[in-house]
Each structure stands twice: as structure tokens, then as C-alpha cells.
Amino acid sequence: MENTQELSFVKGRIFNIQRFSLHDGPGVRTIVFLKGCPLRCAWCCNPESQSFEIEQINTAGILKTVGEDRTAGEILDEVERDRVYYRRSGGGGLTLSGGECLVQHDFSLALLALAKERGISTAIETTGFAKAETIKKLLPYVDTVLMDIKHMNGEKHKEFTTQDNALILENAKLIAKEAKRMVVRVPVVPTFNDTEDEIRAIAKFAYDIGVMELHLLPYHRIGSDKYAGLGRKYKMEHIRPPEKEKMEKLLKVAEECGLSVKIGG
Ligand code: SF4
Numbered sequence: 001m002e003n004t005q006e007l008s009f010v011k012g013r014i015f016n017i018q019r020f021s022l023h024d025g026p027g028v029r030t031i032v033f034l035k036g037c038p039l040r041c042a043w044c045c046n047p048e049s050q051s052f053e054i055e056q057i058n059t060a061g062i063l064k065t066v067g068e069d070r071t072a073g074e075i076l077d078e079v080e081r082d083r084v085y086y087r088r089s090g091g092g093g094l095t096l097s098g099g100e101c102l103v104q105h106d107f108s109l110a111l112l113a114l115a116k117e118r119g120i121s122t123a124i125e126t127t128g129f130a131k132a133e134t135i136k137k138l139l140p141y142v143d144t145v146l147m148d149i150k151h152m153n154g155e156k157h158k159e160f161t162t163q164d165n166a167l168i169l170e171n172a173k174l175i176a177k178e179a180k181r182m183v184v185r186v187p188v189v190p191t192f193n194d195t196e197d198e199i200r201a202i203a204k205f206a207y208d209i210g211v212m213e214l215h216l217l218p219y220h221r222i223g224s225d226k227y228a229g230l231g232r233k234y235k236m237e238h239i240r241p242p243e244k245e246k247m248e249k250l251l252k253v254a255e256e257c258g259l260s261v262k263i264g265g
């Protein structure tokens with residue numbers, strides 16, 4: 001492990017710390033949201049995460065700054081306050097989210113390594129869109145990788161996220177092989193990937209690379225109002241969340257591929 005004191009001083013850019021989450025890894029989690037993402041998913045519920053730049057968001061006429069630079073040590077001191085809840089909830093801890101935490105990989109490494117050094121369980125939520133070396137460097141400090149696989153077709157993936165999926169699928173194989181635990185997460189988005197064929201294809205891919213757990217995350221509209229506040233257009237205005245019956249059908253389809261599947265994180 002690298003020098004703890006040096007790691008404490010590594011600076012990075014975050015836009016939120018959310019305590020007491022139950023949906024982003026085992027037990028009670030503290031989620032640190034990092035700025036910057038290489039994708040631009042049309043349904044993204046955290047559009048303020050996408051740019052690495054510090055921005056202003058207009059919320060009901062009040063301008064709020066999104067993004068601040070903090071050291072890894074400061075953040076870990078804050079995370080540590082909830083240690084008692086992590087223990088009581090059986091395996092809770094720190095989750096890095098975003099944005100894409102692999103964009104600020106030195107900062108993410110510092111946060112994860114410091115957490116492990118303090119005996120705190122770690123998880124990352126990732127698109128897997130990064131260099132393989134970057135992922136390999138971080139994995140020894142990650143207990144659970146929650147990785148999105150959004151679509152198996154490269155063109156469709158690019159149409160809705162602005163990036164092709166080839167690198168993501170390649171890195172999924174690497175993570176499945178080397179991570180302590182990997183969960184594939186699929187945002188189920190009408191008009192994009194909400195068909196039985198597509199969910200079967202993703203589930204089959206996950207099973208074939210050795211992943212046993214899959215989460216289906218129904219599209220929702222929380223966060224859609226932030227687009228106007230950032231001066232951007234929300235492209236999914238006409239899309240409604242998938243029906244409960246549809247999600248249950250897709251769950252069965254994925255289960256038939258041999259995976260343990262749940263709806264939600
Ligand atoms: S990968 Fe996640 S954070 Fe990045 S644009 Fe897509 S939904 Fe938003």
C-alpha cells in the first residue's frame with residue numbers, strides 16, 4: 001500500500017456526499033459522488049456530475065455551485081463518522097459514484113486505499129469506460145464493483161450514451177476475472193434496452209464472463225428538472241418509467257440465464 005499520509009493529501013473534485021444509502025452496495029453506505037464522466041447518457045439523473053468543471057445550477061431561481069475540491073483525508077474523516085452504522089448493517093461502508101470515479105483515478109485510489117487501511121468496506125459504481133491499467137490498479141482496494149452494462153449493441157449504445165461499448169465489454173471481462181465481487185447493473189430504459197431480447201443478451205453476457213448477480217434499475221425521471229437548471233435540454237421528456245409487470249417479466253428473463261436477479265440496487 002502507498003504511504004497513508006501522502007494519500008490523505010491527494011485532492012479531487014466531488015459534488016456530493018450522501019449518507020445512509022441502502023442501494024449502492026451492501027449494508028448502509030456513504031456515497032461520495034465524483035465530478036466527471038466520459039459518457040452522456042440521455043437518461044442521466046445526475047447531469048451535474050458529467051462535466052469535471054465546477055458549475056452553477058439554477059434551482060428555483062437560486063444559483064448553487066456544483067463541485068468542490070477536497071482531500072481524500074478530509075473525506076475519509078467524514079465517512080468514518082458512520083462507521084457504527086456500517087458495522088450494524090453488516091458490511092456497509094464507502095461507495096464511490098459519480099460521474100465516473102475512474103476519471104479521477106488517483107483520487108479514487110487514495111479514497112479506496114485509505115478506507116481499506118481504516119477497515120472500511122469499499123464499493124465503486126462504474127461504467128468501466130477507462131484504461132485496463134487504471135482498473136487493475138484500483139481493484140485490490142475494492143470489495144464490490146457495481147458495473148453498468150447498458151446495451152450489447154455498440155451503435156445503439158453510442159446513440160444513447162455518446163460512447164461505443166467495446167471498451168466497456170472488454171473491461172467487464174477483466175473485472176469479472178479479477179474483482180472480489182462484481183454485480184452487473186442494467187438501467188432499464190424504454191426505447192433503448194427494455195426488450196426481453198436485450199435483457200437476455202446482457203444477462204447471458206454476464207453469466208458467460210462469470211458474474212452471478214444482476215440488478216435491473218428501472219428508468220425514472222428524478223433529476224430531469226436539473227437539466228433546465230444547467231441550461232441543457234432533457235432528451236427523454238417523452239419517456240415514461242417501465243411498468244412493474246414489465247420489470248418482473250424482464251427479471252424472469254434474466255433469471256432464466258442462471259443469474260441471481262433483483263429489481264433496484
Ligand atoms: S454513466 Fe452514469 S453518470 Fe455518466 S452520464 Fe451515464 S448515467 Fe450519468
